[in-house]
Amino acid sequence: MYSFDYQRPADRAAAAAAIQGDARYLAGGQTLIQAMKLRLSSAERLVDLGAIADLKGITVAGNTVTIGAMTPHAEVARSAAVRGAIPALAELAGSIGDAMVRNQGTIGGSVANADPAADYPAGLLALGATVNTDRRSIVADDFFTGMFETALQPGELIVSVAFPAAQKAAYAKFKQPASRFALVGVFVAQTAGGVRVAATGCKGSVYRVAELEAALAKSFTPEAAKAVQLSPAGFNADLHASAEYRAAMLSVMAARAVAAANAR
Ligand SMILES: Cc1cc2nc3c(=O)[nH]c(=O)nc-3n(C[C@H](O)[C@H](O)[C@H](O)COP(=O)(O)OP(=O)(O)OC[C@H]3O[C@@H](n4cnc5c(N)ncnc54)[C@H](O)[C@@H]3O)c2cc1C
Structure with a gap:
């Protein structure tokens, strides 16, 4: 790890002042510290x-659940407010990594990092969330721009x-058993704007699956999802799963998600 200067501002104004030059925000350090230890990443x-209190916490107002950037996954998973308003989101948070990752990792860090196999990005995209x-x-449709890339400015x-x-x-x-990141993850949602389906772990970045959205708009049933045959072109292939396997599993996992959504 290269040496660096460390600051812990008490409010957002002080954070904005401190982030000038070659500086990075530190949330739970679950990605950043690992990357810095391996010298894959560095910052002065x-x-x-x-220590910034107003970046933490969960509020529900009307139809909208707002989660502060520094809220850890474990808090979202156990929140009665989230479980009541959007149970799928609490379940997603509870499926992330292991207990330590869920207690240290934050929604802001996960979303800013935009790992192509991370869970939250699928939830944001399928629910039509907004990043403040x-x-x-x-809006989530404009936020995730590529592999580990977002619309955030320096x-x-x-x-x-x-x-x-x-x-x-x-x-x-469908978890990669060692890391518990998604080999194939899919979030399905019936929203005011229609059916939205977002997949993670499948391609270079989280994305909306037009074929599944079209099928589920006609019939929001597991059978309709399972009948969608996706081309493996553009799907990730690695030692854990081929592109063909991921493409086939995406329809299967979408069918399971639809069954769970209909069973609530
Ligand atoms: C063993 C292990 C297993 C994991 N398994 C999963 C999994 O199954 N599913 C999953 O989705 N994730 C998984 N993760 C990732 C984890 O969920 C964290 O959310 C992710 O690593 C980000 O960590 P963090 O919140 O500590 O952010 P950090 O590591 O502190 O920061 C990550 C990046 O985001 C930037 N950043 C942080 N906060 C902000 C902010 N508020 N505004 C702007 N930029 C910001 C930082 O500068 C940095 O570039 C795993 C991680 C580990 C180590």
Whole structure:
């Protein structure tokens, strides 16, 4: 690990002042510290967000669940408010990694990192969430721009993520057994704007699956999802799963998610 300067500001104004130059925000460190230890990543200064009280917490107002950027996955998983409004989102948070990762990792860090196999990005995209930063609000459709890439500008701070509750929703994940990241993860949602389906672990970035959305708009049933035959072109292939396997599993996992959403 290269040496770096460490700052822990008490509020957002101080964080914005500290993030100038070669500096990175530090949330739970679940990705950033590992990457820095391996010298895959470096920064002259880390700006720890852990002391900024208004980046934490969950609020529900009307139809919208808003989760502060520094809220750990474990808190979302056990939140009665989230379980009541969007149970699929609480279940997604509870499926992330192991207990330590869920207690240290944050929604802001996960979303900013945009790992192509991370769970939250599928939830954001399928539910039509909005990422609120210290500068603007970005809809999920515009936020995830590629592998580990987002619409965030240098130094832009995620403050919260706002999720509209869906009529029906569920997340199904086929886990890589060692890391518990998604080999294939799919979030299905019946929303005010129609059926939205987002997949993670399958391609270079989270994406909406047009073929599944079209089929489920006609018939929101497991049978309709399972009947969709996806081309493996563009799917990830590695030692854990071929592109053909991932493409086939995506329809299977979507069918399971639809069954779970209909069973609520
Ligand atoms: C063993 C292991 C297993 C895991 N399994 C899963 C899994 O199954 N599913 C899954 O989805 N994830 C998984 N993760 C990832 C984990 O869920 C974390 O959310 C993710 O690593 C981000 O960690 P963090 O919140 O600590 O952010 P950090 O590591 O502190 O930061 C990550 C990046 O986000 C930036 N950042 C952090 N907060 C903000 C903010 N508010 N605004 C702007 N930029 C910000 C940082 O500068 C950095 O670039 C796993 C991680 C580990 C180590």
